[in-house]
Amino acid sequence: MAVGLQTFETLRDASAAVGRDPSARFLGGGTLLVRALNEGTADFSTLVRCTDRILTEVRASGSRVRIGAGVTMEAILASRDLAFLHPAARTVGGPAVRAQATVGGNLFAPPPYGDFTAALLALDARVSVQSGYSPRDMPLDELLRTRDTMGRSIVSGIEVARPRDARSFRFLKVSRVRPKGVSLLTVAARLEDSAGRLSGVRVAYANMGPAPMRAAAVERALEGRRLERPVVEAAAAVAVDGCSPPTDAIASAWYRREVLPVYLSRLLLGGA
Numbered sequence: 001m002a003v004g005l006q007t008f009e010t011l012r013d014a015s016a017a018v019g020r021d022p023s024a025r026f027l028g029g030g031t032l033l034v035r036a037l038n039e040g041t042a043d044f045s046t047l048v049r050c051t052d053r054i055l056t057e058v059r060a061s062g063s064r065v066r067i068g069a070g071v072t073m074e075a076i077l078a079s080r081d082l083a084f085l086h087p088a089a090r091t092v093g094g095p096a097v098r099a100q101a102t103v104g105g106n107l108f109a110p111p112p113y114g115d116f117t118a119a120l121l122a123l124d125a126r127v128s129v130q131s132g133y134s135p136r137d138m139p140l141d142e143l144l145r146t147r148d149t150m151g152r153s154i155v156s157g158i159e160v161a162r163p164r165d166a167r168s169f170r171f172l173k174v175s176r177v178r179p180k181g182v183s184l185l186t187v188a189a190r191l192e193d194s195a196g197r198l199s200g201v202r203v204a205y206a207n208m209g210p211a212p213m214r215a216a217a218v219e220r221a222l223e224g225r226r227l228e229r230p231v232v233e234a235a236a237a238v239a240v241d242g243c244s245p246p247t248d249a250i251a252s253a254w255y256r257r258e259v260l261p262v263y264l265s266r267l268l269l270g271g272a
């Protein structure tokens, strides 16, 4: 099947082009879309790319950082402003994949992918979305809940607050093949405290459902409490609430449910 490539200088024009053509897909770094083409499984006949600089910029201002959706994992690893995201970016594929894989593409990558997105979710990221000619902002978890119906929109960037200190943001990707195997499951957590009690807790998973997700029951079990063993045990007891993990070549859904509480506890207790 012949596939056309259209290039636009502005996000508005690229978004309008994706919006008018149901068979068009927005092209990030192409690690998934071009692989689908090579494997003959592409369900699109047009790829739309955009050269707008906004997609590849990283802007840090005070405690907040805006990352263009076209920024690659390799570029994140080269940025000192984004050092807190290095542990997550480093786990995405091998060097060749990281040189192409974008932040925006990771938001739409199906299981077993989406490791970087779990980190962004735990940081309470907001996304800027362009639908046709209209831009809007929304929480990342809202985008992820509706991403299958968002095919006509382009994400232009993601904004996060830097964690207060390195210990308060934790990330764990569990895989059977190291260093670059795909994820069995991924857990990320923001654990900031106020006077010794957890405040504004965020816990997120990848590969425990059809898209990266927040672990709302775990967040509730931790919020306002001290990070001590009985509290961690209470959080682990509700770790799989709301999860519907996949069964794939890496592991069964049953196995993922069994091991998630163990890895969550290790991450929370700091021994991951």
Ligand SMILES: Cc1cc2nc3c(=O)[nH]c(=O)nc-3n(C[C@H](O)[C@H](O)[C@H](O)COP(=O)(O)OP(=O)(O)OC[C@H]3O[C@@H](n4cnc5c(N)ncnc54)[C@H](O)[C@@H]3O)c2cc1C
Pocket (backbone or CB within 6 Å): 025, 026, 027, 028, 029, 030, 031, 032, 033, 034, 035, 069, 070, 091, 092, 093, 094, 097, 100, 101, 102, 103, 104, 105, 106, 107, 108, 109, 112, 113, 114, 115, 116, 153, 154, 155, 156, 180, 181, 182, 183
């Ligand atoms: C060998 C290999 C290993 C991999 N390992 C990992 C891994 O360990 N962890 C992991 O998380 N992923 C992994 N991936 C998956 C993938 O490389 C990453 O998820 C990557 O971040 C996807 O980004 P991309 O720019 O290449 O996406 P593309 O292939 O360009 O696009 C993927 C999807 O996202 C959409 N999209 C892209 N950008 C945007 C945007 N700005 N707005 C709206 N939609 C957009 C596209 O339309 C398409 O539907 C791997 C892939 C391969 C081939």
